[in-house]
Amino acid sequence: MVARLGELYLPPSDTRFEYFLYANPQDKADLFPCHGSSPTVLTGVGGRYEVHHFRLSVHELVHLYTLREPHLGWSQLLTEGLAVYLGDYYAAQHPETPASELTDRMPAEAFLAALPQERQVSLAQLHAWPTNAELSEDERSIRYLTAGAFTRYLFEARDPALVLDYLEQHQVPWSQLRSQALLDALAETYSTDIDSLERDFRRWMASQATSPDAG
Numbered sequence: 001m002v003a004r005l006g007e008l009y010l011p012p013s014d015t016r017f018e019y020f021l022y023a024n025p026q027d028k029a030d031l032f033p034c035h036g037s038s039p040t041v042l043t044g045v046g047g048r049y050e051v052h053h054f055r056l057s058v059h060e061l062v063h064l065y066t067l068r069e070p071h072l073g074w075s076q077l078l079t080e081g082l083a084v085y086l087g088d089y090y091a092a093q094h095p096e097t098p099a100s101e102l103t104d105r106m107p108a109e110a111f112l113a114a115l116p117q118e119r120q121v122s123l124a125q126l127h128a129w130p131t132n133a134e135l136s137e138d139e140r141s142i143r144y145l146t147a148g149a150f151t152r153y154l155f156e157a158r159d160p161a162l163v164l165d166y167l168e169q170h171q172v173p174w175s176q177l178r179s180q181a182l183l184d185a186l187a188e189t190y191s192t193d194i195d196s197l198e199r200d201f202r203r204w205m206a207s208q209a210t211s212p213d214a215g
Contacts, residue, residue, distance in 0.1 A: 059087035072171045075182055076129035077147055078163075084148030085155065108145040109152075109208035121146050123198045127183045153201050162189050 062083040073079060088108075112120070121143050132140050154163040166189045172182060187194040 055087045055091040058090045059083040062086050071173055073174055073177055074167065074171055075127045075177055075186070077123060077126040077183075077186075078151060078167065080129070080144055081126075081147035081151030082167075084144050085151040088148060088152075107208070108149045109205045112142070112145055112149055113202075113206045113209035115142070123150065123194060123201070124183065126150070128178050149205060150201055153204050157204050158190065165189065 060083070063079070119142065121139075126143060126147055129143060135143070151163075154160070166186055170182060170185055172179075176182060183194055187197045190197055192200075
């Protein structure tokens, strides 16, 4: 899976990235020089958050690889979901990394399955993801965790080739990122509709939450 993603999205060998590290979200808001372009930003330095630079760096580097076309993208459901999933994938290979705010709600599937209905975020809501500035910290966290869990479901509980095919065929202009057609195309990849896909995802998440290996 990781190898094929590299084949699909690895930039040319002469590509150069700028990498910005800000001390806090306000500095990012005041100084962010690269909105809408390829450089990426990592925030949240300090305290228990700082020990997870590895996870966050992978997350942001995934964005660099997958969003290298400046006017094209995917639904946020998979744009953020893939970054969360791969960040967790590589962080899991370093169990010595200390706990932080980022792991307080892990494993994500158990946390999400236990959420009251009114706090859960549907796939359609993830697809229509507003700007993070419009969301509370809790709302943002639940969206990221749900997107990551859904991406894990697609890669580990379904045929991973299907999601890779979808990603390869459905990178669209920014103006179309929230289109219903883009969401419907994801469900059609699995020969179903989005409501049925979500129900299966929720059942899988509940099974992960109760599995002896869930933690």
